[in-house]
Amino acid sequence: MGIKIIATNKKAHHEYFILESLEAGIALTGTEIKSIRLGKVNMNDSYAQIKKGELYLINCHISKYDKGNLNNHDELRDRKLLLHKKEIRKWANKLKLEQHLTIIPLRFYLKDGLCKVEVALAKGKKLYDKRETLKERDIERSLRK
Helix, strand or coil, X not given: CCEEEEEXXXXXXXXXXXXXXXXXXXCCCHHHHHHHHCCCEECCCCEEEEECCEEEEECCEECCCCCCCCXXXXXXXXXXXXXXXXXXXXXXXXXXXXXXXXXXXXXXXXXXXXEEEEEEEEEECCHHHHHHHHHHHHHHHHHHC
């Protein structure tokens, strides 16, 4: 079936240096997956956090399903990301050792009918780093023309 991209975090590459990325499954309820299939996902200001040896996606807004009933999901609930323990421990150690690292979602996509999230270990950029990135992008565009 392939990959169908649902949502991307456009700010991620502007705000952060991406060090590593992984594909993670996500534990969802029935109405959440239906909303995701309709593309009603907002990843602005969302991040992932390790709690009790498990990785959770926090502050990711998945709109309520229009045709849902009283058992509709909470839009901003913490969602468990499905990774191997070894991968979570490896990232937890990196977070402890280095400062200013965070885990952010890069994109939501459907892969062979299953919802996946690409999460990345990232380091925040300073203002001058962002300016450098914009300069490099402008130079690259002008060279292409």
